[in-house]
Amino acid sequence: MNSSSELVCTFVAKNKLNHKRIINFFSKIQNTNDYKILSNKALDLYCDDIGKKKRDRLRNFCFKNKIDICIQLAKWRKKKIFLADMDATMIKDETLDNLVKFAGIKVDIDKLSKLAMDGKISLRDTLKFRVSYLKGKSANLIKQVINKIRFNEGSKVLLKTLNKNGYHTSLVTGGFQPISTYVGKFLGFKKVISNRFVIKNNKFTGKYIPITGKQNSKLVYLNEICKQKKLNKFKDTICVGDGANDLGMLQNSGLGIGYYPHSIVKKTVDNNIQFTDLKTILFYLGFTEKEFSK
Template sequence: MTTIGFSLPGTLTYSSLQRLLPLLVAADSAHFTAEPPALTLLCETTTDPISDQVAHTLTELGLHWQAQTVSSSAGDGDTPLYRHADAVLTLIVPPGGDLPAELPAKLAEWNLELRALRRLSPRPGATSGQELAVEFYLDDWARCADRRSILQELATRWEVDLTLAPSDSKRPRRRLIAFDMDSTLIQCEVIDELAHRAGVGDEVAAVTARAMRGELDFRSSFRERMSKLRGLDAAEIKAVSANLSLMPGAAALLRVLRSQGHYTVILSGGFDYFAREVQSMIAIDEVHANHLQIIENQLTGDVDGEIVDAERKVMLLKEIAQREGFDMGDTVAVGDGANDLPMLGTAGLGIAFHAKPRVRETAPCAVNIASLEALLYVLGAPA
């Protein structure tokens, strides 16, 4: 690849940026420099049609420009883009989707400086079924953070994912990554599946839904639901385990995280029997969950040991981080329910994944549309 530089006569206005942004996203990266004013694109060849289209658009905008090919190591060199900005806005557009035209308009409305952008996924249209993932590097994190709720509203309206984080949280390094299990790594709530086999499925599922939305205290609602499983044949545990379905993208995500040396754990308010099954499927390093109490091959309606609730998840996250030598800033937590919120808030980066409304609104970061594999984009570590 080569780098094409466009020298500009002055600061690129947001009205100009709005015209250029769809083109710039198609390049591999774009850098904006103030002194001297310039736009630098990383493209595949010196005759890349992207650079030609950018040149044509600059002319249409009445901007005088001069293009030259520069060394691919020029400019920032090996220094990560995030070191030159305060905030990182990650945009993930589903396969077949288009870049929302309103996005540059919203950036303009916020009057934030766009320092650079980097395309994380293949060139749009290069591979069928491929999402479009782009990182925007912005200045002034303090003002960006105040607009997190607006981003969630816009993401819902456009059916895309827009995640905002301080640039420091994107540092590529070994991390401790903690996952909730039910409705995060797997596509069900196991306690609801057991309740269905006990003939109380609808009743328990309704309580589970309220607990995950934060309408009920998790610990008391957990005991209530467990009591309804009293007398269930223990053989049903194995039957439910045999039908577990991983969340789309879970296996691919863990494969990459493992190859990059991250330490992964399950911190679940579910049950360790199923957590160990998931561990064997996707090679999670460590699991913590509730242990079903069984007497004479029947569930007693209780669990052995301390219940893994919201506070217990936070304690375990801190204990594992200390034991494995991680700073809390190097931890990531992923979950979907209200009982995950304290863990998401404690971790260096908390990600609500396909979460309940309250969790989406409160969590530091939310992914609502893309699969689990797309968390690699949020982590700044695409495969």
């Protein structure tokens, strides 16, 4: 396992993985150099480079069998920085949409968000529209949203394990403080980067302060944190997200992962999680289940 071009292919199932079946199928496509069982749900196979047709065949097999797969260079597998989206990634909810719903505003907010996450309309414009709907409403609605937050399975174990192993963990979200602050603190993120509502007299003004004044703010932060820590973003970082606004950081990291991704991410990013939970990220990084911090 010393070749600079050697790949590690990680297979993860929701329940029990048939390791023998995976090894047998894989051997028909590519000679394997070695393997490692990460748990009864996960397996690593090491091999030399795989051509596009063989990769497609392998990914199609996994999709049909509801197995998540990650293919990456073995030598750069270990990372140092973890960046994660919040809404529909670390948590199940779209928190701004929930705010609008709790405010009793009659608008098809889910459709608006889906179009933005699929990259069909500008996210910046949809944020502006959605925040404007809240004008004059009580900021106490934020507490209702926080109380209803549902964390995605594996989120706590993921962060606890990464933090214990020295990763710099950042929650980078188009969501808003203090919701993002609560999520970040609960899960243990070392840093939270998010938008901020402008509130006066405990009421929403309909305006907000963005993460940065620039487009592709998540990628901007990725560049900044790597420069600050003198790290290579294409070797030392892992990012996860689900929508169009995550593409910049997903495509410019060492390992970009789409988590139950929208169509634009699924088409653009190779390594996705579509059947399992957030602990799969730990398997992708080479941790065995025994190494998880619970």
